[in-house]
Structure formats: structure tokens, C-alpha cells
Amino acid sequence: MTMHSNTATSAHRIVVQPLDRYGRYRVTDRDTGREWIAATRIPTCAAARVLQNLGAAPNDRLEMYREGRERPDLFGPIGWFAARTVVENERTGPVFAKYRPFDRTHTGA
Numbered sequence: 490m491t492m493h494s495n496t497a498t499s500a501h502r503i504v505v506q507p508l509d510r511y512g513r514y515r516v517t518d519r520d521t522g523r524e525w526i527a528a529t530r531i532p533t534c535a536a537a538r539v540l541q542n543l544g545a546a547p548n549d550r551l552e553m554y555r556e557g558r559e560r561p562d563l564f565g566p567i568g569w570f571a572a573r574t575v576v577e578n579e580r581t582g583p584v585f586a587k588y589r590p591f592d593r594t595h596t597g598a
Contacts, residue, residue: 503532504554505553514526533551533563547568551570
């Protein structure tokens with residue numbers, strides 16, 4: 490038996506623009522120019538979380554473009570990117586890893 494989903498997926502297209510030499514990016518909507526994120530180091534994953542919080546479905550497609558490019562550099566399901574971050578250190582990276590939200594209640598004292 491084959492099951493077909495009646496749920497249509499949407500494509501969300503973002504553009505990442507480098508802000509500085511420290512690896513921060515601005516994220517805007519490719520179609521409208523609306524700014525989604527003023528500054529982030531992990532633009533695709535951060536944008537996926539913003540879009541998901543605004544109601545985008547986890548199976549919606551996220552397409553990431555660099556400024557001036559006609560083809561996406563990266564694409565996939567919003568839910569996949571929202572659940573990840575990028576890590577890089579002396580031994581590995583950059584690689585996708587499980588996202589863990591920052592604990593704002595921890596003061597370090």
C-alpha cells in the first residue's frame with residue numbers, strides 16, 4: 490500500500506551576506522529582502538530555527554544562497570537544519586552537530 494501526503498511543502502529561500510572577517514553573517518529573505526537575522530555565525534541553522542518559530546513546517550525546504558548567486562549553496566528540510574549547529578575545533582570541523590539552546594538561566598557563579 491502506498492501512502493501519499495496531502496501536505497504540500499514550501500520553499501524558503503535565504504541569502505547570507507558576510508558582515509565582517511570574524512565569520513558573522515546577515516540573513517535576509519531572497520524573495521522579499523526582509524531581514525531575518527542581523528548577525529549570526531551559523532546562518533542556515535539559525536534561520537531554520539527562526540522560520541520554524543514563525544510557523545514553517547519541519548519538512549519545508551530551506552535554500553541558502555550566497556549574495557549574488559543564482560543557485561543555492563545548501564538546501565534541505567527546515568527541521569533538519571533547526572536541530573543542528575556547526576562545530577569546529579582543533580580536531581574536527583566544520584561539521585553539523587546536535588543543537589543545544591543556550592541556557593540563559595546559568596550565570597556561571
